Amino acid sequence: MPKLKGEETFTGIILHSHNYRKPEDFKDSTVVCMGAGYSGQDIVLDLYQQVKMVYLSHWKATLASEFPKNVKQVPTIAHISGSKVVFTDGQGCEADVIILCTGYEYTFPFLTKECRVTVDEDQRISPLYKHLIHAEYPTLTFLGLTITGLPFPEFCLQAKLIAAVLDGSFKFPSKEEVEADNKSDLQRRFDMGWPRRYAHKLGPLLWEYIDQLARLTGTTPNKPVIENLYEEVEWHRNINVWHYKKLNYEIVDEENWRLVNGQNSDSASS
Numbered sequence: 001m002p003k004l005k006g007e008e009t010f011t012g013i014i015l016h017s018h019n020y021r022k023p024e025d026f027k028d029s030t031v032v033c034m035g036a037g038y039s040g041q042d043i044v045l046d047l048y049q050q051v052k053m054v055y056l057s058h059w060k061a062t063l064a065s066e067f068p069k070n071v072k073q074v075p076t077i078a079h080i081s082g083s084k085v086v087f088t089d090g091q092g093c094e095a096d097v098i099i100l101c102t103g104y105e106y107t108f109p110f111l112t113k114e115c116r117v118t119v120d121e122d123q124r125i126s127p128l129y130k131h132l133i134h135a136e137y138p139t140l141t142f143l144g145l146t147i148t149g150l151p152f153p154e155f156c157l158q159a160k161l162i163a164a165v166l167d168g169s170f171k172f173p174s175k176e177e178v179e180a181d182n183k184s185d186l187q188r189r190f191d192m193g194w195p196r197r198y199a200h201k202l203g204p205l206l207w208e209y210i211d212q213l214a215r216l217t218g219t220t221p222n223k224p225v226i227e228n229l230y231e232e233v234e235w236h237r238n239i240n241v242w243h244y245k246k247l248n249y250e251i252v253d254e255e256n257w258r259l260v261n262g263q264n265s266d267s268a269s270s
Contacts (some may be wrong), residue, residue: 001100006080016100023050030094032085040101041241065241122156124199131200135178149202157213223254
């Protein structure tokens, strides 16, 4: 977990989002959630009906989405003094709980050094082929390692590639080929202005990665409607994180979907 200046003086509870379970544990509390990624936003919306106030503390530009009245966006935490949390703009609040929604670190304590798996200071795991299969021991695999992807279609294709390697139907590339592929993959991220710690991030590279897995496994690529609908839901999340999960869609054909309830967006295809 990140270290906060003055955290040793805090009179309340500090925990990581990994240990968050249910909102009732924080009933009538004032909570600061540090981090506005998916976990931070989801926890805020899970908490608001149980707590007095939630401060969504982050370094990003103010999120455009509407939030409940007892949710307030504030800058990141500057320091803590007793029960008071002070933010970088000078404002502060009396808090009972700080939840650190600041991401996760990869760690594999169950693997011995003979497995030759390394996690560097930027959280890049090596040596892996396609963020998935150990380059030297291809029976050692890491399904679901990537971040900001589309879990189920992505993991399904990853599992297919693993199965193809295990049953011998996929010829695993040489060590040199894996190294060249990894170098190109990382350089692509650098060219996009991403830091090294985004080595396993997909984001806008998601569909390219899914297409690569589909080609390697001889699988029919995702139908265009899946990508179109994903982009639509992502758009709604960005502007309406509070209510976007209430929207329901129906797939019409390979390219089009239809919004069953709610208001359609400009990017709708129906």
